Amino acid sequence: xxxxxxxxxxxxxxxxxxxxxxxxxxxxxxxxxxxxxxxxxxxxxxxxxxxxxxxxxxxxxxxxxxxxxxxxxxxxxxxxxxxxxxxxxxxxxxxxxxxxxxxxxxxxxxxxxxxxxxxxxxxxxxxxxxxxxxxxxxxxxxxxxxxxxxxxxxxxxxxxxxxxxxxxxxxxxxxxxxxxxxxxxxxxxxxxxxxxxxxxxxxxxxxxxxxxxxxxxxxxxxxxxxxxxxxxxxxxxxxxxxxxxxxxxxxxxxxxxxxxxxxxxxxxxxxxxxxxxxxxxxxxxxxxxxxxxxxxxxxxxxxxxxxxxxxxxxxxxxxxxxxxxxxxxxxxxxxxxxxxxxxxxxxxxxxxxxxxxxxxxxxxxxxxxxxxxxxxxxxxxxxxxxxxxxxxxxxxxxxxxxxxxxxxxxxxxxxxxxxxxxxxxxxxxxxxxxxxxxxxxxxxxxxx
Amino acid sequence: xxxxxxxxxxxxxxxxxxxxxxxxxxxxxxxxxxxxxxxxxxxxxxxxxxxxxxxxxxxxxxxxxxxxxxxxxxxxxxxxxxxxxxxxxxxxxxxxxxxxxxxxxxxxxxxxxxxxxxxxxxxxxxxxxxxxxxxxxxxxxxxxxxxxxxxxxxxxxxxxxxxxxxxxxxxxxxxxxxxxxxxxxxxxxxxxxxxxxxxxxxxxxxxxxxxxxxxxxxxxxxxxxxxxxxxxxxxxxxxxxxxxxxxxxxxxxxxxxxxxxxxxxxxxxxxxxxxxxxxxxxxxxxxxxxxxxxxxxxxxxxxxxxxxxxxxxxxxxxxxxxxxxxxxx
Numbered sequence: 001x002x003x004x005x006x007x008x009x010x011x012x013x014x015x016x017x018x019x020x021x022x023x024x025x026x027x028x029x030x031x032x033x034x035x036x037x038x039x040x041x042x043x044x045x046x047x048x049x050x051x052x053x054x055x056x057x058x059x060x061x062x063x064x065x066x067x068x069x070x071x072x073x074x075x076x077x078x079x080x081x082x083x084x085x086x087x088x089x090x091x092x093x094x095x096x097x098x099x100x101x102x103x104x105x106x107x108x109x110x111x112x113x114x115x116x117x118x119x120x121x122x123x124x125x126x127x128x129x130x131x132x133x134x135x136x137x138x139x140x141x142x143x144x145x146x147x148x149x150x151x152x153x154x155x156x157x158x159x160x161x162x163x164x165x166x167x168x169x170x171x172x173x174x175x176x177x178x179x180x181x182x183x184x185x186x187x188x189x190x191x192x193x194x195x196x197x198x199x200x201x202x203x204x205x206x207x208x209x210x211x212x213x214x215x216x217x218x219x220x221x222x223x224x225x226x227x228x229x230x231x232x233x234x235x236x237x238x239x240x241x242x243x244x245x246x247x248x249x250x251x252x253x254x255x256x257x258x259x260x261x262x263x264x265x266x267x268x269x270x271x272x273x274x275x276x277x278x279x280x281x282x283x284x285x286x287x288x289x290x291x292x293x294x295x296x297x298x299x300x301x302x303x304x305x306x307x308x309x310x311x312x313x314x315x316x317x318x319x320x321x322x323x324x325x326x327x328x329x330x331x332x333x334x335x336x337x338x339x340x341x342x343x344x345x346x347x348x349x350x351x352x353x354x355x356x357x358x359x360x361x362x363x364x365x366x367x368x369x370x371x372x373x374x375x376x377x378x379x380x381x382x383x384x385x386x387x388x389x390x391x392x393x394x395x396x397x398x399x400x401x402x403x404x405x406x407x408x409x410x411x412x413x414x415x416x417x418x419x420x421x422x423x424x425x426x427x428x429x430x431x432x433x434x435x436x437x438x439x440x441x442x443x444x445x446x447x448x
Numbered sequence: 449x450x451x452x453x454x455x456x457x458x459x460x461x462x463x464x465x466x467x468x469x470x471x472x473x474x475x476x477x478x479x480x481x482x483x484x485x486x487x488x489x490x491x492x493x494x495x496x497x498x499x500x501x502x503x504x505x506x507x508x509x510x511x512x513x514x515x516x517x518x519x520x521x522x523x524x525x526x527x528x529x530x531x532x533x534x535x536x537x538x539x540x541x542x543x544x545x546x547x548x549x550x551x552x553x554x555x556x557x558x559x560x561x562x563x564x565x566x567x568x569x570x571x572x573x574x575x576x577x578x579x580x581x582x583x584x585x586x587x588x589x590x591x592x593x594x595x596x597x598x599x600x601x602x603x604x605x606x607x608x609x610x611x612x613x614x615x616x617x618x619x620x621x622x623x624x625x626x627x628x629x630x631x632x633x634x635x636x637x638x639x640x641x642x643x644x645x646x647x648x649x650x651x652x653x654x655x656x657x658x659x660x661x662x663x664x665x666x667x668x669x670x671x672x673x674x675x676x677x678x679x680x681x682x683x684x685x686x687x688x689x690x691x692x693x694x695x696x697x698x699x700x701x702x703x704x705x706x707x708x709x710x711x712x713x714x715x716x717x718x719x720x721x722x723x724x725x726x727x728x729x730x731x732x733x734x735x736x737x738x739x740x741x742x743x744x745x746x747x748x749x750x751x752x753x754x755x756x757x758x759x760x761x762x763x764x765x766x767x768x769x770x771x772x773x774x775x776x777x
Contacts, residue, residue: 006552014541236536240601243502243530244553430504 003245004253011257015224016264024220025265029272036277037284055141055153056111056121057096060104060128066096068160069125073152095121101129108140115141125153135161204367207394210313213266214321214387215360218328219353221262225254225329229336229425230345238429247426251418255329262325263318316403317390323410324386327417328356334421337428344435359384363391370395380406382413420445454516455480455609455640456501461510463496463664470496471664473510478642478657480515483635485655485672486644487756489764493664494644495533498613502530514609526555529607533614533644535598537586543574543597544582547604554605561604568600572626595623599630610634612643616650628654648757658756662764676753683758684732686739687721687748701742711735716758721748723758 015021055073059066074093099107104126111124123141130136137157143149163176232238241250335348359378366375370392379389379398385406392398427444428436436444456478463471471493478484488494499505501512503519512519514528537546544565551561565582566575574581574596581589589597595618602610610631616624631641631654645651651658652672659669668675688702706715706722711730716723726732736749754762 002555003553006549010545010549014538014545231538235539236532236534237538239504239532239534240530240537240550241553242504243528243532244525244550430499 004249004256007241007245007250007253008257008260011228011254012260015258015261021261021265025268026272028269029276032269032273033276033280037281040281041284054122055094056114056124057094058104058107058111058124058126059096059098060101060126061132062098062100063132063164065127065131065157065160065164066098068163069127069153069156070094070096072156072159094125104128112140125157127157131157131161204395207367207370207391208363210317210394211360211363211387211391213269214317214324214390215356217262217266217321218324218386219356221258221265221325222328222332223349224261225258226332226336226345226349227342228254228258229333229429230339230342233337233429234340242429247429248422251330251333251422251425254333255326255418258329259322259325263321266321312400313390313393316393316407319407320386320390320410323382323407323414326414327382327386327410328352330414330418330421334424334428337425338431338441339435340432348435355383356387359387362388366391367395380409382410382417385410453480454478455482455514456484456642457513457516458497458501459511459513461497461500461507461512463493463500463505464508469664471500471507471661474661474664474666475510476659476666476669478640480640481635481638482640482656483631483654484640484642485651485658486642486661487646487648487651487658487760488644488661489646492661494661495613496664497661498530498611498644501611502528523555526605527608529554529602529605529610531598531602531610531612531615533617535595537594537597537601539587540585542583542585543569543589546586547597547601550601551604554607556605564604564606565600568604572596572600592620592623595619596626599627603630603634608639610639610641612641614645615643616645616647648755648760652756660760660763667763668759672756673753675759676756679754679759679762681754682726682732683752683754684724684726684735685721685748685750685752686724686746689745689747702739702744705735705738705742705744708738711738723752723755725754725758 057066057070070093097107108124108126111121114120115123121141122143123139126138126140137154139150139153163179166176166179167173232241245253331352332349335352336345339345339348359381362374362378362384365372366378366388369375375388375392378384379392379402389398389403389406393403423445424441454477456476458474458476460473460475461471462469462473474493474497486494486497496505500507501514501519502525514524517524519525538549541549544562547565547568548558548561551564552558556564569575569580569582574593581593586594586597602612612631615627619627631643634641655672657669657671658675660667668678670678706712706724709727711727711734712724713727713730714725716725724735726735732751736746739746739749
């Protein structure tokens with residue numbers, strides 16, 4: 001056992017010292033943070049609507065429509081403005097210029113010149129006779145290709161138009177203002193066997209996140225084991241090492257060392273991502289003008305809740321990672337020991353990778369129906385359960401007895417995989433020359 | 449000989465592969481404190497024998513004892529140092545870290561290992577005032593330096609038994625000399641050294657005892673002096689003065705003498721000298737007389753035992769080298 005420890009220690013230290021490890025460990029949390037923050041930032045930016053406010057409305061309808069549109073645009077972004085507690089004075093809304101139909105061309109010209117100047121208004125909206133008769137409006141400005149801004153302008157005009165029409169139909173002004181300020185707030189709640197709980201979107205997010213994390217880690221660190229084995233073989237250092245330590249011990253040490261590297265990396269990923277998200281999310285969102293509450297407000301603003309991430313799920317993720325890693329890494333090590341070159345190694349690893357990627361192909365149907373037959377079967381098979389079961393647990397609760405059973409089956413699968421891998425590895429490590437056929441490998445397993 | 453006096457006691461081991469038998473009922477004993485040569489052509493089964501000795505592969509039959517204990521006993525291999533024929537180290541690792549790792553695998557404590565590594569690096573000139581190669585990656589070392597690091601790895605845990613598989617192949621003369629000196633020193637300190645080679649001159653120079661194997665079977669073994677005298681023959685080493693002494697041999701009188709079958713059974717022209725095998729019952733003094741009469745100007749006339757090389761050629765012959773089996777000796 002001492003020697004397993006020595007092998008694992010070397011494996012761990014050499015990998016953790018490598019430049020790749022450092023780069024990946026820092027880069028992935030940045031990417032994770034970015035995938036959370038960029039959409040949130042875009043949404044917050046859109047919600048603040050600062051661009052749509054800073055326009056001129058040329059109103060030639062003589063119905064006061066322009067003022068209504070301006071009011072609506074101001075009200076839309078007032079929620080965002082309210083959040084900027086520091087902001088001293090509320091920003092001015094759109095300027096409304098009431099003009100006659102005849103003055104319109106000249107007014108448009110002057111507005112165009114104004115838009116062309118930097119640090120001025122971004123665009124102008126024209127409301128004229130055709131707006132009332134044919135429901136046509138025109139907009140010109142620097143942000144004319146901004147989908148968000150154009151949507152905002154269009155819906156503001158539609159709202160204003162609606163209230164004008166309602167007024168004509170004799171609806172009371174109070175009712176109109178009530179209708180136009182009506183806003184909907186929908187919350188989505190998941191219901192499961194234990195009753196209501198959690199946020200449905202957050203659960204999907206969590207499930208997919210866990211699945212991707214496990215798949216990535218197993219593939220990445222499993223490939224590392226394969227490359228390590230191949231290196232030992234092709235540099236011929238294997239023979240010196242095997243003269244000191246039994247091949248089974250060497251295999252165990254390598255898998256343990258690389259697994260520890262994977263675990264270290266995951267813990268660092270989660271810790272760094274959590275740090276970045278809690279510390280940078282409020283800054284980024286405030287910069288975008290989104291409402292930001294107290295300390296805990298950031299995750300709420302991002303629309304995620306980590307409420308689904310219980311201690312039990314966390315432990316299960318770790319256990320499934322370890323088992324899944326041992327399963328795949330030992331088989332990949334065996335694949336690496338069979339061959340002599342990188343290309344052959346990828347080919348030898350193919351059947352193993354098919355098992356892994358094959359399991360991933362069913363992820364969609366598991367997300368759609370986490371309690372369906374596919375999901376249930378896949379969470380019991382040792383080669384797919386390390387990915388599917390933790391995902392299912394993130395999506396919907398799974399009875400603890402099933403989890404324990406699936407873990408036991410997976411552990412059994414690991415024992416089998418390690419036994420098989422050790423036999424192939426023992427013979428393969430000293431076998432140079434041509435790539436062995438499947439029949440030959442079967443013979444190794446029988447006679448090793 | 450008592451069991452405990454034997455460093456290695458191999459008893460009737462056999463290793464079969466699908467198409468051929470690599471080693472067939474091989475038995476040999478290596479006394480403690482001796483330098484032992486395992487000789488044989490390529491593909492004779494030397495490496496297979498050594499791998500079985502180190503428990504890297506299992507014999508199909510027979511038993512192997514190291515220091516009187518079965519070779520599979522755990523911890524026993526910590527007392528053995530091994531230099532494989534195909535050499536290599538972790539390329540991206542620092543020299544010191546590689547050496548510490550390999551020493552720790554042999555059960556050396558890290559602190560001890562560090563001290564010994566420094567001693568060895570200094571001894572082999574890998575740390576000097578200007579440069580400490582111990583902190584370089586293996587990749588950055590020259591081939592000669594890498595070979596030195598590999599020796600150090602073999603000897604770092606101060607093994608009682610050192611097994612070297614074709615240690616001289618690929619060595620430059622300076623490293624070959626360093627290796628020879630190291631082997632002699634190990635012997636002086638009572639260590640046992642066993643090495644395989646197909647270069648008979650190395651074996652003749654260094655080995656106390658040898659075993660010649662061919663086609664997986666033992667051809668002969670014993671003390672080098674016994675092996676060389678066992679043929680009951682004596683040879684004469686003859687060197688003639690002058691540049692073209694040997695070139696004229698076929699035409700002049702010297703050649704005539706050498707072809708006299710009453711005196712000479714066979715002679716081997718080594719360019720610098722002739723190795724002459726006397727005919728049965730021939731008198732070497734008569735040969736000397738005849739040569740002088742024939743006008744030879746003699747630089748060297750020495751009675752010698754047949755060289756291992758000659759014995760090897762004679763006993764193994766060309767047929768001992770099986771085709772298509774190279775590499776896995």
